[in-house]
Amino acid sequence: MLTLLVVMGFCIIIGVPIALAIAVSGTAYLIFESTVPLLVVAQRMVVGVDSFTLLAIPLFLLAGSLMAEGDITPRIMRFASTLVGHIHGGMAMVMVVSCMFFGAISGSGVADVAAIGSILLPAMKDQGYKPPFSATLLGCSGALATVIPPSIVMVILGVTMGVSIGKLFLGGILPGVATGTALMVIAYLFSVKEKYPRLPKATWGERLSTFQSALFPLLAPVIILGGILKGIFTATEAGGVAALYALVLSMFVYRKVTVKRLFGISLEVARVSAVVLFIIAAANLFGWILASEDIPQKVANFILSISTNYWIVLLLFNLLLLVLGMFMETIAIIIIVLPIFSPIMSQLGMDPIHLGVMVCVNLAIGANTPPLGVDLIAACKIANVRYEDSFRFLGPFLGAMALILVLMVAFPPFVTWIPDLFIK
Numbered sequence: 001m002l003t004l005l006v007v008m009g010f011c012i013i014i015g016v017p018i019a020l021a022i023a024v025s026g027t028a029y030l031i032f033e034s035t036v037p038l039l040v041v042a043q044r045m046v047v048g049v050d051s052f053t054l055l056a057i058p059l060f061l062l063a064g065s066l067m068a069e070g071d072i073t074p075r076i077m078r079f080a081s082t083l084v085g086h087i088h089g090g091m092a093m094v095m096v097v098s099c100m101f102f103g104a105i106s107g108s109g110v111a112d113v114a115a116i117g118s119i120l121l122p123a124m125k126d127q128g129y130k131p132p133f134s135a136t137l138l139g140c141s142g143a144l145a146t147v148i149p150p151s152i153v154m155v156i157l158g159v160t161m162g163v164s165i166g167k168l169f170l171g172g173i174l175p176g177v178a179t180g181t182a183l184m185v186i187a188y189l190f191s192v193k194e195k196y197p198r199l200p201k202a203t204w205g206e207r208l209s210t211f212q213s214a215l216f217p218l219l220a221p222v223i224i225l226g227g228i229l230k231g232i233f234t235a236t237e238a239g240g241v242a243a244l245y246a247l248v249l250s251m252f253v254y255r256k257v258t259v260k261r262l263f264g265i266s267l268e269v270a271r272v273s274a275v276v277l278f279i280i281a282a283a284n285l286f287g288w289i290l291a292s293e294d295i296p297q298k299v300a301n302f303i304l305s306i307s308t309n310y311w312i313v314l315l316l317f318n319l320l321l322l323v324l325g326m327f328m329e330t331i332a333i334i335i336i337v338l339p340i341f342s343p344i345m346s347q348l349g350m351d352p353i354h355l356g357v358m359v360c361v362n363l364a365i366g367a368n369t370p371p372l373g374v375d376l377i378a379a380c381k382i383a384n385v386r387y388e389d390s391f392r393f394l395g396p397f398l399g400a401m402a403l404i405l406v407l408m409v410a411f412p413p414f415v416t417w418i419p420d421l422f423i424k
Helices: 002-013 018-033 037-049 051-069 072-082 090-106 109-126 131-145 152-161 166-169 175-195 204-228 235-253 257-294 295-306 310-325 330-347 352-366 375-384 387-410 413-422
Strands: none
Touching: 002 018, 018 037, 018 175, 018 330, 037 166, 037 257, 051 072, 051 090, 051 109, 051 152, 051 204, 051 235, 051 257, 072 090, 072 109, 072 131, 072 204, 072 235, 090 109, 090 204, 109 131, 109 375, 131 175, 131 352, 131 375, 131 387, 152 166, 152 235, 152 352, 166 175, 166 204, 166 352, 175 352, 175 387, 175 413, 204 235, 235 257, 257 295, 257 330, 295 310, 295 330, 295 375, 310 330, 310 352, 310 387, 330 352, 330 375, 352 387, 352 413, 375 387, 387 413
């Protein structure tokens, strides 16, 4: 096992992409410490992505990309503006609510950051908002797409843990909305302190008008969740429905996406999907090696030798996720760590849906925690600010997200109530 860990650690340190680092370390292990033929590398990687459920990833990515290109984002932001723009720091409030709405369409944190930030960040700068503050808020708000359904991370979690993706989607509703609300509270306090302006209060007529304009985009998550709940289609088929719905809106209703542009969007989605699926494939090889060495059981025995107390083990697991989130990519954490800890938490009596959503919130925090806060890095690039300049605003926002994490850890029904209500 030493070869596996040393090679992977060295690759990560020298900047090798995490997917290649995982694949290279697994291959090195088979060469130096095993008699298994190298053909197993290709076999295990193919098995890792040979899943119908994983087809949901490129489909939801395509739906989010089409929505971002099809005049969807401005409609959502105009509606959000009429709802919360009149509060102190109106544009900051609009940013959070828009990210929540768009996250319920795209399923991707980085896509959320790019779609909302490209429009709102220049407007916030014109109104006097400090760019590092806006970038920090955007990164944390964009990460809500990890928790609010339909989440691509939840699809991967469902496949990895073997649990209902529909239940995971429903379990993320309350924590996602609560996290968004907590971010709005922090943004409000900053806005009062810095005297950031409000937007004019919208009339009910304006709210109705912008709601009608945004109605079709806002129906997307309703169609997705409603179809899953009614048993009309699976989570994977929901991705196809979402992509078709986004295509119809973007090309035929709003007429913003041409056939030529559709080709470009499809190529970009294929590129991103290939990266995600390669990570999953490489991590499957890594996981197979761990299983063959009986590492999950050894780790479980070690942890349980420290304590069999549910709360202590849960605390250790959350701390591990938060630390790993600072250095590793989200999907790699799920596929490497969850197969080890899922049996432990199940043995201690934790509901798998509760566990899955808790992991999502952890990873949303990790996506904004230096040094590898991918959502925060993306937000800073769009805002054209230095990454380190955002750090002075980061603590309160991460603290608010951590508070929701503590709440959902302490009260499992906060996660499980809605899934148990709709899916028996």
